[in-house]
Amino acid sequence: HVLTQTPSVSVAPGQTADIACGRDNIETFSVQWYRQKPGQAPVLIVFDSDDRPSGIPERFSGSNSGNTATLTISRVEAGDEADYYCQLWDSTTYPPWVFGGGTKLTVL
Amino acid sequence: EVSLVQSGGGLIQPGGSLRLSCAVQGSPVSDTYMGWVRQRPGKGLEWLSVIYQSGGTYFADSVKGRVTMSRDVSGNTLFFDFRTLRGDDTAVYYCATLVTDLEAFDVWGQGTTITVSS
Numbered sequence: 001h002v003l004t005q006t007p008s009v010s011v012a013p014g015q016t017a018d019i020a021c022g023r024d025n026i027e028t029f030s031v032q033w034y035r036q037k038p039g040q041a042p043v044l045i046v047f048d049s050d051d052r053p054s055g056i057p058e059r060f061s062g063s064n065s066g067n068t069a070t071l072t073i074s075r076v077e078a079g080d081e082a083d084y085y086c087q088l089w090d091s092t093t094y095p096p097w098v099f100g101g102g103t104k105l106t107v108l
Numbered sequence: 109e110v111s112l113v114q115s116g117g118g119l120i121q122p123g124g125s126l127r128l129s130c131a132v133q134g135s136p137v138s139d140t141y142m143g144w145v146r147q148r149p150g151k152g153l154e155w156l157s158v159i160y161q162s163g164g165t166y167f168a169d170s171v172k173g174r175v176t177m178s179r180d181v182s183g184n185t186l187f188f189d190f191r192t193l194r195g196d197d198t199a200v201y202y203c204a205t206l207v208t209d210l211e212a213f214d215v216w217g218q219g220t221t222i223t224v225s226s
Contacts, residue, residue, distance in 0.1 A: 032212040034153070041202055041216040042153065048210055085153055089211030095168050097143070097155035097211060
């Protein structure tokens with residue numbers, strides 16, 4: 001039960017970036033999203049598919065339907081350039097904690 | 109607010125052992141659900157282990173039998189004792205707190221690097 005992410009997404013500043021995470025019936029799971037800038041630790045930016053931790057801008061939003069969970073970044077800024085990882089926990093599989101392969105967001 | 113400060117790591121020969129430390133600030137380590145995640149060079153995130161508030165532990169196959177986790181209550185620190193290191197253990201290792209039920213990694217340490225090489 002691999003989480004599939006597109007390796008790279010490119011978007012111009014001010015536009016919207018959609019980063020997808022695919023898996024059968026992913027809508028039945030709580031999905032997390034992490035942002036990782038070069039040389040830094042990951043940061044949780046979306047949890048439970050569509051909630052944001054305090055301090056994360058509203059520009060970052062999550063959705064989850066069918067076989068795809070999506071992280072949407074509105075009004076993209078140069079500082080959003082980073083790797084983004086999805087993650088979920090499935091008690092019926094091993095390992096239970098699974099990360100997607102990551103998506104590199106490039107701001108043109 | 110919880111924060112994590114990591115130490116340990118370094119260059120180690122194959123077959124060697126190493127201890128990683130994760131000092132917890134803002135919460136008693138014995139009451140904190142925590143785990144470890146690693147990132148090999150140029151690769152994605154890989155879950156390695158968790159330790160529950162009860163002290164129970166759960167490990168990924170990639171490290172099972174080679175890793176012990178323990179907690180020092182007086183120092184409020186989580187330890188990751190790693191032995192029989194191999195070349196493919198070369199990575200940045202992160203400790204993190206987890207949110208119960210969501211199983212989300214919500215606070216991360218800064219990471220520490222293990223390089224396994226002769």
